[in-house]
Every structure is written in C-alpha cells, then in structure tokens.
Amino acid sequence: MKTALITGATSGIGKATAQLLGRQGYRLIICGRRIDVLEELQAGLSPHTEVFSLTFDQRYYAEVEKAITSLPENWREIDILINNAGNAHGLDSLIEGNVEDWDAMMDGNVKGLLYVSKMILPGMKSRNSGHVINISSVAARQTYANGVVYCASKRAVDVISEGMRLELTEFGIKVTNIQPGAVETDFSKVRFKGDETRADTVYQGYEALKAEDIADAISYCINAPKHVTVSDMTIYPSAQSEPRTIHRK
Template identity: 75%
Template sequence: MKTALITGATSGIGKATAELFATQGFRLIVCGRRSAVLDKLKDELSKQIEVISLVFDQREFNQIETALNSLPGEWKNIDVLVNNAGNAHGLDTVENGSIEDWDAMMDGNVKGILYVSKLIIPGMKQRKSGHIVNISSVAARQTYVNGVVYCASKRAVDVISEGLRLELTEFGIKVTNIQPGLVETDFSKVRFKGDEDRAKSVYTGYKALEAKDIADAISYCVNAPSHVAISDLTIYPSAQSEPRTVYKSLEN
C-alpha cells in the first residue's frame, strides 16, 4: 500500500486529490492550516482508507519539521508527495503591492514547496523510489498585468520542478509539474480578500475547470507505468487559450 502526503488538502485541488486517492487505496497524510476542516476530511476518508492529518503552515519550516517528525514510523515512508498548497493575494501593480501579500505568496508558493520537499526527499532517495507532484500554474507561462509577484512565484515552481528532476531522476524518483488554467475553487476568493461577488465573476460566462479535473490529471501521472514519467502538464478549460484570454461566450 502506498502512502501519499498532500499539502493544502482542506479545499480545492488538494481535497479533490485526497478524495480520489482514497478510492484508489492510498494511505493518506492530509495537511493544512485549518484543523477543524482537516478533522472533518479525515473522518470522511477514514471510512475508505487509513488517514493521518497534520496541521501546519507550510511557510514555517519548524512547524513542518515538527509535524512530519510526529508521524508514526510506518508512515514516514512517503511514496507520493503532492505539493499543492499555495496562494494568490491581490491584483496590484508592483508600485501599489502589499509587502504582506508578497511575503504570503513567495513564502507559501516557493519556500513552502522547498521546505516540505527537503524533509521528504531523503527517504525517497534511500528507497530509490517516489513521486513528487508540484502544482504550478499557467501564470508561470505568461506574466499578466497586476500579477507580477504571483506569476514570479509560480515560475519559480517550474524551476524547482525542473531542478528536482535533474537531481532525483537517477534515484528512481519522478517529478511532475502541473500548470492548471482557471479552476473554480476558493482561489479567487482568497485573492480578492473574501469579496465573493468579484471572485464569482472570474468564473462566469464559461465552464471553468473543476478541482476534480486536476485531481484526475494528478492521478494519471502518479499511476502511470513505472517506465513513464510525466514531466510537465498544462491544463486549460476549453474556453481559455492562454493565461490572459478567456472566451466567455463559450458556455459548456
């Protein structure tokens, strides 16, 4: 039985991936900052599979280290790491940007992936097997107005994925970088500081991707034959042609 650790499992892509992996027989370590939400998810998924929940803020290395060290011995052999947790805050020019927002994005989207990966890679190398899936964004492919810092953070994810692949392939460890386009989750609600009307407008007039669509893609990559390694995967809704262009007349 394989063990998968998923960050940002309390909602969106992370939660959908945990739910799908549970049906496929993975033992799960679901991680996030909201303990009550994690407990509820754990209770639901425990009906199908063994589940452990870990509460930590992935911007804080000491919290991650303490949480991972708390795992029972038989749970420390993590076969699949899904680095899903991340965030977007604000849509401002650099001149008007919030330092707090910048720190949240760079610490969560970039340093968080490095922190979690740093602690899990040694075990994978020792066993000469494993799979790391990093959730990037199409924002890494094309910078857009008022999204400089977010786009930079996601381009960094692409670079981290490429670097990990160069470092780890010889040890039998696969690394997959996934770039989703517009996915209807709480992403925009967070970006717009809880402004639900503004967030909802991002997804109106066309059919956005759903969290389960990205979970399906992650599952395909993780369950591919041992000789197959999906390095990079870009996924758009059919109405989106590139990061900045969505044809809202294309209702599905």
C-alpha cells in the same frame, strides 16, 4: 499500499485529490493549517481509507519540520508527495502592491514547497523510489499585469520542478509539474480577500476547470507505468486559449 502526503488538503485541488486517491486505496497524510477542517475532510473520506492528519503552516520551516518528524514510524515511508498548498493575494501593480501579500505568496508558494520537499525527499532517495507532484500554474507561462509576484512564484515552481528532476531521476524519483489554468475553487475568493462578488466574476461566461479535473490529472500521472514519467502538464478549460485570454459567452 502506497502512502501519499498532500499539502493544502483542506480545500480545492488538494481536497479533491485526497478524495480520489482515498477511493483508489492510497494511504493519505493530509496536511493543512486547521485541524477542524482536516477532521471534517477525514470524516468524509471512504471508511476504508487509512488517514493521518498533520497541522502546520508551510511558510514556517520550524512548523514543517516539527510536524513531519512527528509522524509515527509506520507513516514515514512517503511514496508520493503532492505539493499543492499555495495562494494568491491581491491583484495590484507592483507600485500599489501590499508587501504582506508578496510575503504570503513567496513564502507559501516557493519556500513552503521547498521546506516540505526537503523533509520528504531524503527518504525517497534512500529507497530509490518516489514521485513528486508540484502544482504550478499557467501563470508561470505568461506574466500578466497586476499579478507579477504571483506569476514569479509559480515560475519558481517550474524551475524547482526542473531542478528536482535533474537531481533525482537517477534515484528512481519521478517529478511532475502541473500547470492548471482557470480552476473554480476558493482561489479567487482568497485573492480578493473574501470579496465573493468579485471572485464570482472570474468564472462567469464559460465553464472553468473543476478541482476534480486536476485530481484526475494527478491520478493519471502517479498511476502511469513505472517506465513513464509525465514531466510537465498544462491544463486549460476549453474556453481558455492562454493564461490571459478566456472566451466568454
């Protein structure tokens, strides 16, 4: 039975992925910043799913290191790492941007992914086996005005994924970079700092992707035959033609 560690497991894509992989028989290490939400997620998973929860904020390496080194011996062989945790804050020009928002995005989307990977990859390398899924964004493909820092953080995820593949393929480790388009989760609510009215307009007039759609894609990638690696996957809702263009009714 394989073990998958999922960051940002408490909502959106991470939660949907935990639910799907739990039904498929994976052992799960679910990670998030709030123990109460992790406990709620765990309670809602299949009763047959083996689950271990880790609470940490991946923006801080000391927290990541402490949490992952605290894993019991029988949970330390991690076969699949799903680097899902990330965030978007604000939709402002560089001139008007909030430095705290920039730090949150770069620390969470880039440094956090690196911190978690640094802790997990040595074990995979020593076993000559493993699979890393990095959740990027179509924002990495085309920079848009007022989202420069977010786009830069996701472009960094693409570059890190490519670098991982170059360094790890010879050790039997697969690396998959997934770029979702518009997915209806709490993403926009976080970006607009809780303004639900503004967040809702992002998904009006068309059918956005659902978190479950991305979970299905992740499942496909990790369940592919051993000789198959999906290196990059871009997923749009059918109404979206490129990162900046959505055709609304």
